[in-house]
Amino acid sequence: MAVDLLSDVPKHVVLDAATGRVVSAVPVGEFGTLISNHNYCNSGEGCYHAGRTPYAHQGFFGTPGTFTGSWPYRSSWYTGRYTARACWVGACAQVALGPNTTATFGGTLVTGTSFRIY
Numbered sequence: 001m002a003v004d005l006l007s008d009v010p011k012h013v014v015l016d017a018a019t020g021r022v023v024s025a026v027p028v029g030e031f032g033t034l035i036s037n038h039n040y041c042n043s044g045e046g047c048y049h050a051g052r053t054p055y056a057h058q059g060f061f062g063t064p065g066t067f068t069g070s071w072p073y074r075s076s077w078y079t080g081r082y083t084a085r086a087c088w089v090g091a092c093a094q095v096a097l098g099p100n101t102t103a104t105f106g107g108t109l110v111t112g113t114s115f116r117i118y
Contacts, residue, residue, distance in 0.1 A: 010034075010064040010118075034065035035117050044081040046117060051075025051109045060084075060115045071112035076104040083118040 003011050003025040014023040039056035041047035046060035052073040060067055061080075077086040078101070085096040086103070088110035096118055097103060 035060055035062040035067050035115075037067045037069065037115075041078070041080075046080040046082050046084045046115055047078040048074050048086065048112045048115060049076045049078065058112070058115070060117060062117065064117050066114050066116040068114045069112070073109045074105075074112040075109055076102055077112070077115070078102045085116045085118070086112060087114040087116075088112050 003009065005011075005013065005022070005025060011025055013025045015021065016023050038059050041049075041057045041059040042061070044061075048058040048060075048071050050057050050071075050073060052075075055071070055073050058069070058071050060082075074088065077084075079097050079099055081099050083096050083098050085093045087093070088105075090110075092114075093103065096116070
C-alpha cells in the first residue's frame with residue numbers, strides 16, 4: 001500500500017543513508033509495533049494497572065503504534081503523556097482518551113489485550 005509521505009497518517013519511513021532516498025514507507029499498523037512495554041510504569045508512560053498481586057503494572061512508551069499481549073487482572077489504565085486507547089477481552093475503549101486520563105472498569109477486573117498510543 002502506498003503511503004502519502006505528507007499525510008498525518010502514522011508511518012515508518014526507511015531512508016537510504018548514503019542518498020537520503022526513500023527506500024520504503026508503510027503505515028504504522030502494517031509495520032508493526034513501534035511502542036515498547038515493560039512490567040512497571042514510569043512517570044508519563046501509559047499504564048495498564050494490576051488489580052491483584054503478584055501481577056505487575058504494564059508500562060507503555062515510545063512512538064505511535066499498538067502493543068498487544070495478555071495482562072490478566074487489570075483494574076484500570078492511564079494514558080500518561082499520550083493520547084491512547086486500551087482493549088481488553090471482549091471490548092475496547094470506544095474512543096481514544098487524551099493525556100493524563102485514568103479509566104477504570106467500575107470495580108471489575110479485566111484481561112488487557114492491547115494498548116495503542118496515537
